[in-house]
Amino acid sequence: MDVDACARSLGTGKGERMSEVEGTVDDATRHMIDLLTPMGPIVAKRLFGTWGLYLEDRIFGLVHDGVAYFRTNGATVTKYIAAGSRPFHYRRADGRSTVMQYHEVPDSVLDDPDLACAWAYEAAAAPV
Secondary structure, three states: OOHHHHHHHHOOOOOOOOOEEOOOOOHHHHHHHHHOHHHOOEEEEEEOOEEEEEEOOEEEEEEEOOEEEEEOOOOOHHHHHHOOOOEEEEEOOOOOEEEEEEEEOOHHHHOOHHHHHHHHHHHHHOOO
8 A cells, every 4th residue: 555545544644744742762763753744744752761752642663772663463563474574572670571562674665655555554553
């Protein structure tokens, strides 16, 4: 699906207003905001030591330690796994590791702005 079709399916006003950042972002988060600007206004917010990426108040991605992750579900996770993507996980205060429904965005996707936007739209639109 191309960026315009994705925008129509989500009802976003593609490119209506500038992206917003709450605080000073790292280079990787800035790159993701710039890469995904064709989707419409991307908002980056601090979220438990990482950055959350939002489209129209829907969190669809994370950037942690320079690595971008998109939200996945049962319908989308297989293509991330097939591309060799690892799930996002964090270590809790009690030492246990928690895996979340976000997978690393493959380099091949990040190298193609249209594909990156399509995968990001899919992450934003997918039911959790």
